[in-house]
Amino acid sequence: MNLRRLGRLLLEHLLPYYVLVSTPERKRYWGELPLRRSVKLLAAVFITLAAIAFFVDLLTFGAYPLWGVLLLAVTLGTLNVIAVFAQMRNPWLLVATMGMVCLSFFSFYHLPKQRAPSLAPRRAVLDGISLFFAMMVGYRLFLNFAATEGIAHVQLKTELAFAQAIQTTLAPPVRHQDSRLEAYGCTRPSDAVGGDLVDLVESDGSVFAYVADVSGHGIPAGVLMGMVKTAMRQGLLLHQPLCGLLDSINRVLPAVKEPSMYATMAGLRFSDSAKAEYAAAGHLPLLHYRQAHNDVVRWTAEQFPLGLFADLAFATQCLPCRTGDIFAIVTDGLTETVDEREEDFGLERLEQLLVQNAGRTLPEIFDAVLAAVSRYGSQQDDRTLLLVRILG
DSSP states (O other), rough: OOOHHHHHHHHHHHHHHHGGGSSHHHHHHHHHHHHGGGHHHHHHHHHHHHHHHHHHHHHHTTOSSSHHHHHHHHHHHHHHHHHHHHHHHOOOOHHHHHHHHHHHHHHHHHEEEEEEOOHHHHHHHHHHHHHHHHHHHHHHHHIIIIIIHHHHHHHHHHHHHHHHHHHHSSOOEEEEEEEEEEEEEEOOOOSSSSSSSEHHHHETEEEEEEEEEEEEEOOHHHHHHHHHHHHHHHHHHOOOHHHHHHHHHHHHHHGOOOOOOEEEEEEESSSSSSEEEEEEEOOOOOEEETTTTTEEEEEOOOOOOBBBBBTTTOOEEEEETTTOOOEEEOHHHHHBBBBOOOOOOOHHHHHHHHHHTTTTTHHHHHHHHHHHHHHHSOSSSSSEEEEEEOOO
């Protein structure tokens, strides 16, 4: 046993609150524990430490007034609850809290003593019952916290860590540049894991950049998002035409998801710099900034989302593009952000932002759009934006 470990063990026994932050894992756990989940723990601390006042009353043979003993009990319980919060949030506050505990004892011992400092039977019974009650109830609350709230919080943290791992693995930011085009895209989930997907695949000299939006949130949406991404990449690497790829995904999805779930998508395949093949399934219009005209054109494809009806046939269309043009694919988490008047952010504001920021880099355009949407209203859904600029 090294000196560092020995010192930690001594601190854990001499300073009970040190156990809350003795390791980085413990400090992170207690720091992230919500208040509503720590009520039982704080109640146990209050009851257990308040009992010290009745123990002091026994040691002093009832020399001090009963109201002083009760006041000391409430003070000690409250200060020790504050000490728990202090140790979780800012350990330096614990010094001040412990100083107040010492001050409360000092004040108690300076209360006027009773003339006959003998412990009456009733007072002894009161102290004994209070100590017994504090031990049993405090012990019960500690066990109940460990068996319910503590385990529930650990399970929740495990699920959140798993969800965040899914999000990081399946939907990383997209950054791409070659002689023909550059692309940048990212998704900002509203939960630990969202249903939005932004992806770019290079295959056989072409580039396919797309955005998919799976209905719902949480792990189910993340799992279905992973299925869509896998199917998309496999089909593209096998050189499937886009319309055939959408047909096959649409036939497969109904059997591997809940009936109410579906996925919208919109994407562009670039084989040369003069045109782009546009594929969409139930998604928002594609925004096309044309540098030559300094305006934005909306491209739409009236087709159902993926996974609703298995016997659908999808089609694609070719879009003309020139050097300097920018394509933007967004999800409804951006356009349906509402302000205090319940008015949507909408596509028109996005078009204005594209025109105003067209000369900037794609990451700067992305940040400008996300900042404008965040100022407009609070986030209620996943926010995703994919930008593609034609270089030549």
